[in-house]
Amino acid sequence: MKNNAISEATIKRLPIYLRYLNRLKISSVEKVSSREIGENLNFNPSQVRKDLSFFGDFGKRGYGYDVVILVRRIEEILNLDHHIPVCLVGAGKLGQALSNYNHYLEEHMKIEAIFDQNPKKIGEMIDDLTIQPDDEIIETIHNKKIKVGIICVPEDNAQHVTNLLVKAGIKAILNFAPIIVKTPEDVKVNYADFTSELHTLAYFLDKP
Amino acid sequence: MKNNAISEATIKRLPIYLRYLNRLKISSVEKVSSREIGENLNFNPSQVRKDLSFFGDFGKRGYGYDVVILVRRIEEILNLDHHIPVCLVGAGKLGQALSNYNHYLEEHMKIEAIFDQNPKKIGEMIDDLTIQPDDEIIETIHNKKIKVGIICVPEDNAQHVTNLLVKAGIKAILNFAPIIVKTPEDVKVNYADFTSELHTLAYFLDKP
DNA sequence: TAGATTGTTAATCGATTAACAATC
DNA sequence: TAGATTGTTAATCGATTAACAATC
Numbered sequence: 001m002k003n004n005a006i007s008e009a010t011i012k013r014l015p016i017y018l019r020y021l022n023r024l025k026i027s028s029v030e031k032v033s034s035r036e037i038g039e040n041l042n043f044n045p046s047q048v049r050k051d052l053s054f055f056g057d058f059g060k061r062g063y064g065y066d067v068v069i070l071v072r073r074i075e076e077i078l079n080l081d082h083h084i085p086v087c088l089v090g091a092g093k094l095g096q097a098l099s100n101y102n103h104y105l106e107e108h109m110k111i112e113a114i115f116d117q118n119p120k121k122i123g124e125m126i127d128d129l130t131i132q133p134d135d136e137i138i139e140t141i142h143n144k145k146i147k148v149g150i151i152c153v154p155e156d157n158a159q160h161v162t163n164l165l166v167k168a169g170i171k172a173i174l175n176f177a178p179i180i181v182k183t184p185e186d187v188k189v190n191y192a193d194f195t196s197e198l199h200t201l202a203y204f205l206d207k208p
Numbered sequence: 209m210k211n212n213a214i215s216e217a218t219i220k221r222l223p224i225y226l227r228y229l230n231r232l233k234i235s236s237v238e239k240v241s242s243r244e245i246g247e248n249l250n251f252n253p254s255q256v257r258k259d260l261s262f263f264g265d266f267g268k269r270g271y272g273y274d275v276v277i278l279v280r281r282i283e284e285i286l287n288l289d290h291h292i293p294v295c296l297v298g299a300g301k302l303g304q305a306l307s308n309y310n311h312y313l314e315e316h317m318k319i320e321a322i323f324d325q326n327p328k329k330i331g332e333m334i335d336d337l338t339i340q341p342d343d344e345i346i347e348t349i350h351n352k353k354i355k356v357g358i359i360c361v362p363e364d365n366a367q368h369v370t371n372l373l374v375k376a377g378i379k380a381i382l383n384f385a386p387i388i389v390k391t392p393e394d395v396k397v398n399y400a401d402f403t404s405e406l407h408t409l410a411y412f413l414d415k416p
Numbered sequence: 417t418a419g420a421t422t423g424t425t426a427a428t429c430g431a432t433t434a435a436c437a438a439t440c
Numbered sequence: 441t442a443g444a445t446t447g448t449t450a451a452t453c454g455a456t457t458a459a460c461a462a463t464c
Binding site: 254 | 430431432433434435438439440
């Protein structure tokens with residue numbers, strides 16, 4: 001076990017390990033080696049072992065890793081051992097599609113509030129949630145103890161909505177709007193930027 | 209100008225530069241410095257200059273970069289100076305939401321075919337496209353000269369659909385299914401994995 | 417014990433940043 | 441010319457991988 005700071009790259013791989021391990025767990029697989037994990041996820045086995053050893057000695061030499069234990073440990077590391085309420089800002093088509101992915105988040109996280117500034121949408125139901133107006137963002141986040149915000153609004157509104165989330169005390173944001181938003185240093189923003197991903201892919205095509 | 213291989217990290221930033229520069233272009237801004245680009249996109253100015261200098265001497269010392277020229281150059285580098293047809297496999301809520309993002313891809317790329325294996329969906333229209341069955345994937349990709357595939361199917365079907373795309377000669381895939389797919393080495397797969405992104409964000413929250 | 421696989425170190429590889437001469 | 445900003449090198453920083461002793 002090492003005490004050094006954990007690298008961002010390692011943190012980003014943990015959810016990928018977790019998902020794979022959960023699949024093994026469901027299939028009642030008891031143990032797994034770094035080699036097997038690596039083969040399935042296209043990682044180097046050394047990297048797998050190094051990532052995991054940052055957090056403790058989870059494996060057994062000559063045996064591998066106990067799947068159930070490893071799942072529990074990674075959940076703890078990621079703060080997923082207790083429920084995290086999430087909100088969604090922007091109830092357009094993409095937002096509505098995402099709200100259906102609640103079950104992919106498993107018990108760990110759940111979208112528990114949806115906001116939109118379009119008066120026509122306010123009051124509409126998505127599953128068991130009523131779309132609320134943007135000016136209820138701060139109060140609702142406090143009441144429901146929401147910790148993470150997902151931004152699905154058009155780019156012109158993304159900074160404004162970000163400011164509201166920050167004001168409400170949110171420290172973690174997933175931004176689907178194709179624009180870099182400004183936040184205080186203690187707020188972590190991840191980007192889900194699929195038009196960028198597509199444009200990046202174009203680079204790898206042969207010149208026509 | 210350097211001749212060294214271009215790093216993956218640089219390629220991933222190019223679409224982000226491009227989007228920002230296009231915004232400047234629309235606002236009729238004529239020139240921009242690496243400092244300004246950096247400030248707006250949270251990049252180091254040295255990094256911006258280094259990224260751009262891989263491809264040629266686009267800037268003018270003491271002046272900065274000409275926005276129109278830089279947009280054109282980055283489009284050329286990314287193969288976005290000609291139209292790239294894209295297909296979407298999986299017409300669930302997420303797939304349908306993505307098909308509405310065509311305009312975000314601007315003239316560069318366009319979803320020109322949608323597939324689903326659900327017989328109930330086949331024949332339905334999404335905008336001007338008819339949902340086609342999966343077994344028309346290969347033929348349609350050839351006929352429409354589609355170069356990029358977006359996978360929006362459930363994880364159990366993702367590898368199967370990937371195999372079809374590969375068989376059709378696709379070399380670039382954006383996978384929304386939360387599973388790592390196996391492909392030949394010459395096929396580039398990017399992942400749009402927002403449940404992972406959310407789980408990563410959880411790490412940065414305070415322990416409760 | 418023999419075989420397997422971890423945890424960890426050291427080596428390598430790659431990416432970022434600072435600094436500054438070149439030059440518009 | 442003076443000021444500004446690039447292009448590029450060198451230094452730094454960080455991440456990946458190979459190798460192997462430790463040990464189950």
